[in-house]
Amino acid sequence: MSPITVVEGRRLSLTNLDKVLYPGTGTTKGEVLHYCTTTADALLPHLHDRPVSFLRYPDGPDGQRFFTKNVPPGAPSWVKSCEVPHSRSGPARQVLLQDLASLVWAANLVVELHTPQWTCGAPGMADRLVFDLDPGAPATVVECCAAARWLRDRLAADGLDAYVKTSGSKGLHLVVPVEPTPADRTTAYARTLAVEAGAALGDLVTHKMTRALRPGKVFIDFSQNAAAKTTATVYTLRARATPTVSTPVTWDEVAGCTEPGQLTFLLDEIAGRRERYGDLHAPLLSPARARPVPRGDRRPV
Structure with a gap:
């Protein structure tokens, strides 16, 4: 019989602990x-007010994995949700994890948490901008760090602040707080910078998704700014061989990274990092940190 626990007044059955x-x-x-x-x-x-997509892996990373956006069958009635516009399939309802009880319910399903760059109150109006830096072997997160530093400086030239975290997989995510902006415009701006990075950094990076072009380079994925796309949420566990976490890191750690293992963090390391640094991504939650996305979306070739 599964143990029953009460979280914030909600009864939950926790299975296979x-x-x-x-x-x-x-x-x-x-x-x-x-x-x-x-x-x-x-x-x-x-996670607040952001519709959540789940990558479920109930039998561990080596078992079956499946991605779901809709509210899972059997979700408790008290788990909140919101209607999300889907351009191809019409509107759908997705989960909102607004409180501890809902988070524990989701964790019991064994999930990665993925969210869009906008909230339910303003679908498609991005309040942050994301670059996903994905290294193609033999490139590693070390090369991602070089690309990240270039992007940070380029963003700063446009008056934007960048915060960095590990993806929890092989690369890095840069996250930038912006004033609410239509997702197509944040995507166009992010593409502009990705193309500029390719021109400035030569053989180090590519902005093109074609896999044949990616070995040995850092793919700067700007497409996750599109309204329908999502990114692994900060602090989420990943379905990897070990329990890696998408972890906020300092720019000093990025500058000092010479080996991939230096920016790999497991779940039992996060409490110590938070005690030392606090939440390095807390500024993303402050509207005062948001800046306008530059206009005049240039598209260099």
């Missing part, structure tokens, strides 16, 4: 739930 999800580290589902509850005070503000 001793199940090993990450064999390489022996990390159990119970430890995953513990991570989510102890990180909730940092994680929940970044």
Whole structure:
């Protein structure tokens, strides 16, 4: 019989707590739930009012994985949701994780958390801009760091502040707070900078998605700014061989990275980093940090 726990007055049935999800580290589902509850005070503000998409991996990263945007069957009636416009399939309802009880319910499903660059109150109006830096082997996160620093300086020239985190996979995410802006315009601006980076950094980066062009280069994916796209949420666990976390990092850590392992963080390292640094992405939650996206979307070739 599954244990029943009460979280903020909500009764939850938590299943298979001793199940090993990450064999390489022996990390159990119970430890995953513990991570989510102890990180909730940092994680929940970044999820607030953003429709959540789930990458589910109930049997661990080596088992079946499936991506879902709709509210999962059997979701408790008290889990909030919002209607989200989908350009091809029409509107859909997606989960909102607004409180600890909802987060624990989602964590019990074993999920990665992915969110768009806008909130339910203003669908398609981005309040942040994202660059996903994805290295093609033999390039690693070390090369991503060089591209990230160039982008940070280029954004600063336009009056924008960039915050950086690991993807929890192989690369980095740059996140920029902006005044609410139509997603097509943030996408066009991000593309402009990705193309400029390719011209400035020579053989280091590419903005083109074609996989044949990506070995040994950092692919600067600007497309996640599109209204229908999502990005792994800060502090989410990833469905990788080990329980890696999409972790905020300092620009000093980026500048000092010489080995990929220096920017790989597991779930049991996050509490110590938060104690040392606080939430490095907290400024993204402040409207005062948002700046306008430059106009005149240039499209260099």
